[in-house]
Amino acid sequence: MTISIRSVEKKFGRYPALNSVDLEIADGELVALLGPSGSGKTTLLRTIAGLEFPDAGQVLFAGQDVTFASAAARRVGFVFQQYALFKHMTVARNIAFGLDVRKGQDKPPKAEIARRVDELLKLVELEGLGKRYPSQLSGGQRQRVALSRALAVQPSVLLLDEPFGALDATVRKSLRKELRRVHDATGVTTIFVTHDQEEALGLADRVAILNAGRIEQIGTPDEVHDNPATPFVCGFVGEANRFEGTVAGGRFTSGAVSFSAKGVRDGAAVAFVRPHDFALDEGGFEVRVDRAHVQGALTTVAATAADGRAVEVCASRSEAAQFAGTVRIAARKSHVYPV
Numbered sequence: 001m002t003i004s005i006r007s008v009e010k011k012f013g014r015y016p017a018l019n020s021v022d023l024e025i026a027d028g029e030l031v032a033l034l035g036p037s038g039s040g041k042t043t044l045l046r047t048i049a050g051l052e053f054p055d056a057g058q059v060l061f062a063g064q065d066v067t068f069a070s071a072a073a074r075r076v077g078f079v080f081q082q083y084a085l086f087k088h089m090t091v092a093r094n095i096a097f098g099l100d101v102r103k104g105q106d107k108p109p110k111a112e113i114a115r116r117v118d119e120l121l122k123l124v125e126l127e128g129l130g131k132r133y134p135s136q137l138s139g140g141q142r143q144r145v146a147l148s149r150a151l152a153v154q155p156s157v158l159l160l161d162e163p164f165g166a167l168d169a170t171v172r173k174s175l176r177k178e179l180r181r182v183h184d185a186t187g188v189t190t191i192f193v194t195h196d197q198e199e200a201l202g203l204a205d206r207v208a209i210l211n212a213g214r215i216e217q218i219g220t221p222d223e224v225h226d227n228p229a230t231p232f233v234c235g236f237v238g239e240a241n242r243f244e245g246t247v248a249g250g251r252f253t254s255g256a257v258s259f260s261a262k263g264v265r266d267g268a269a270v271a272f273v274r275p276h277d278f279a280l281d282e283g284g285f286e287v288r289v290d291r292a293h294v295q296g297a298l299t300t301v302a303a304t305a306a307d308g309r310a311v312e313v314c315a316s317r318s319e320a321a322q323f324a325g326t327v328r329i330a331a332r333k334s335h336v337y338p339v
């Protein structure tokens with residue numbers, strides 16, 4: 001199911017939660033909505049779901065205008081952060097719920113529902129747990145049940161709002177892989193909200209980055225990380241050293257820090273350099289190494305430039321010994337934006 005969001009606006013009181021949002025999602029895509037708290041992620045997801053209606057603009061499913069259609073009419077599957085499972089129902093009944101409540105001809109025969117429940121339990125690797133109650137499951141298992149329940153009705157689109165937010169880091173990681181696997185197996189167009197960049201970049205086909213009710217960039221994880229369209233995206237996605245300074249003749253300077261800024265017009269600018277884009281270089285600027293810490297395959301270096309500003313560098317483990325005393329570093333790559 002393709003989804004088109006066209007010039008969508010939504011205000012709560014006088015506060016614009018969504019500001020002229022445009023988004024095209026291809027059939028079968030897995031898209032993450034990533035942004036800081038209050039950036040409008042949940043409002044956008046709820047607008048796609050039909051749980052919120054825009055003040056202006058359109059929502060289209062497969063080219064059909066569904067802007068004011070109900071959630072039920074859109075046939076969306078929803079998974080929330082809080083496991084909204086029915087405590088008094090077994091896992092199997094929870095999964096079957098959306099099919100059980102159908103009426104007349106729409107309701108599949110009992111045997112068909114049982115078959116579908118078994119299939120879904122297998123899909124999320126919970127085979128044999130259908131007779132348990134939610135209280136007898138771990139948090140991660142409950143979220144798998146919530147995912148199966150959302151998929152049971154064969155939704156046109158699957159929407160997840162911080163689905164792993166309440167779980168610990170290890171369970172989050174394994175559920176992330178699970179969601180990707182389930183998505184690839186079912187091919188259902190999926191949109192999920194997260195404020196965790198690692199989750200968004202590690203899971204999604206494309207990531208939409210929201211800031212103050214606007215989409216600042218939409219692209220593949222590599223695109224948004226390597227070619228951030230705006231200073232906000234550069235600072236939000238991945239680690240970065242941020243410098244305010246000026247560009248003159250293709251060179252950015254901020255106090256004692258200086259590096260190439262080819263193609264950027266002269267004037268005030270803000271620049272970002274990822275820690276791993278700094279490298280030891282005799283032609284670079286001087287920093288004093290405060291601490292070099294080996295962490296797995298990497299060395300993270302905390303340094304101070306001649307003007308007292310902190311600079312973070314990330315090198316390989318084998319370079320650790322070279323980061324001692326005063327060294328010179330240069331930026332192999334930088335992102336410089338005129339202001």
Ligand SMILES: Nc1ncnc2c1ncn2[C@@H]1O[C@H](COP(=O)(O)OP(=O)(O)OP(=O)(O)O)[C@@H](O)[C@H]1O
Pocket residue numbers: 012013015016017035036037038039040041042043044195
């Ligand atoms: N029902 C509402 N009434 C009033 N204001 C609202 C309502 N829902 C959202 N807002 C406001 O709209 C803005 C966007 O909220 P939204 O929940 O979409 O952000 P979010 O990016 O999902 O944030 P979070 O990560 O904290 O959940 C916020 O400033 C929020 O306070």
